Amino acid sequence: MLNFIYEQLPVRVVFAAGSFDRLAEEVERLGLKRAMVLSTPGQRRLAEEAAKRLGVATAGIHAEAVMHVPVETARLARETARRLAADCLVAIGGGSTIGLAKAVALDTGLPIIAVPTTYSGSEMTPIYGLTDGGVKRTGRDRKVLPRVVIYDAALTVGLPAKVSGPSGMNALAHCVEALYAPDSNPITALMASQGIRALGRALPLVIKEPLNLEARGEALCGAWLAGAVLGTTAMGLHHKLCHTLGGTFNLPHAELHTVILPHAAAYNRAAASGAMRLIASALGAGDAPQGLYDLAKKLGTPLSLKELGMPEDGIERAAKLASESPYQNPRPVDYAGVKRLIEDAWHGRRPA
Numbered sequence: 558m559l560n561f562i563y564e565q566l567p568v569r570v571v572f573a574a575g576s577f578d579r580l581a582e583e584v585e586r587l588g589l590k591r592a593m594v595l596s597t598p599g600q601r602r603l604a605e606e607a608a609k610r611l612g613v614a615t616a617g618i619h620a621e622a623v624m625h626v627p628v629e630t631a632r633l634a635r636e637t638a639r640r641l642a643a644d645c646l647v648a649i650g651g652g653s654t655i656g657l658a659k660a661v662a663l664d665t666g667l668p669i670i671a672v673p674t675t676y677s678g679s680e681m682t683p684i685y686g687l688t689d690g691g692v693k694r695t696g697r698d699r700k701v702l703p704r705v706v707i708y709d710a711a712l713t714v715g716l717p718a719k720v721s722g723p724s725g726m727n728a729l730a731h732c733v734e735a736l737y738a739p740d741s742n743p744i745t746a747l748m749a750s751q752g753i754r755a756l757g758r759a760l761p762l763v764i765k766e767p768l769n770l771e772a773r774g775e776a777l778c779g780a781w782l783a784g785a786v787l788g789t790t791a792m793g794l795h796h797k798l799c800h801t802l803g804g805t806f807n808l809p810h811a812e813l814h815t816v817i818l819p820h821a822a823a824y825n826r827a828a829a830s831g832a833m834r835l836i837a838s839a840l841g842a843g844d845a846p847q848g849l850y851d852l853a854k855k856l857g858t859p860l861s862l863k864e865l866g867m868p869e870d871g872i873e874r875a876a877k878l879a880s881e882s883p884y885q886n887p888r889p890v891d892y893a894g895v896k897r898l899i900e901d902a903w904h905g906r907r908p909a
């Protein structure tokens with residue numbers, strides 16, 4: 558019997574190549590007049606383009622976003638927003654920039670207009686993260702959910718292949734775990750399956766032809782769906798493992814997701830057979846974990862924890878940490894099983 562609660566998150570989405578040009582219109586539609594534009598230092602030129610489009614509705618540019626939103630960076634951005642008397646935040650960039658806007662919104666309640674340029678999917682979630690003294694704290698608050706998201710695939714063509722592949726696989730991981738989440742439902746399953754289908758089809762093309770706008774659009778659409786299910790379902794062993802390994806060994810976020818995903822899926826293969834069928838079918842593969850591994854291989858991304866720089870003698874510690882506190886996962890999480898999973902991922906073996 559179907560039995561579930563689903564809360565639709567209220568985000569307006571403008572999806573079209575060239576939609577960046579509609580930024581001012583969208584800000585005006587919300588009745589806002591003083592936008593603070595946020596970006597990373599590396600994307601300042603794009604922030605200036607946004608300011609140009611906003612014209613008199615620009616309060617200022619704050620191009621100071623960095624990875625993982627350190628509390629000091631968040632404090633500075635809040636102070637700048639107050640000094641500029643901003644009435645909204647335009648976040649243009651990846652998860653780091655959108656994360657900074659969320660940190661400001663959490664404190665000030667300012668509405669966010671997000672213009673994503675990667676596949677992080679953060680623009681679709683009410684999840685925020687702040688790093689204090691090297692420790693990342695995450696939480697959920699409706700205040701940080703963007704009011705409008707402008708998806709313009711043309712802004713993603715400059716995303717290098719070595720960033721696009723892992724960033725897309727990171728998004729795909731949200732879809733995979735959403736399919737076997739305890740709070741999965743027919744709506745999230747639809748979105749997650751379509752997200753896997755879109756990303757699985759588009760990412761190899763994006764790597765081969767970075768300027769292919771159609772493939773970029775399809776990947777971006779997959780990233781949207783991935784963000785939407787990340788925001789509405791509880792993630793399992795895969796995300797827990799990535800969090801533990803990333804924090805303990807300081808490994809790159811998206812690449813880590815890419816390496817772990819086929820092995821986490823293999824761990825859950827028998828316990829989540831329905832989800833595995835959906836994943837395999839969306840990838841056009843005979844088996845879900847192998848399909849995920851083959852996709853990562855096609856993208857030319859690292860396939861082993863060894864390549865990411867994790868020391869082999871860290872496997873036992875990681876397995877202990879990841880299996881310590883019980884959490885929701887289709888197959889119960891036990892030390893021996895997780896240790897085997899990490900060993901396979903360390904060597905980059907194709908799932909059996």
Ligand code: NAD
Nearest residue numbers: 597599625651652653674675677679682684712713715716
């Ligand atoms: P990022 O935002 O850190 O961007 C990586 C680099 O790529 C930056 O230097 C950026 O300037 C550059 N860049 C971005 N778009 C570009 C483009 N189109 N062309 C060229 N360069 C570009 O990376 P990310 O993967 O988007 O985000 C990662 C962060 O987001 C992590 O901190 C992660 O924890 C967080 N995240 C949060 C959520 C959430 O729901 N809160 C979801 C997913 C990820």
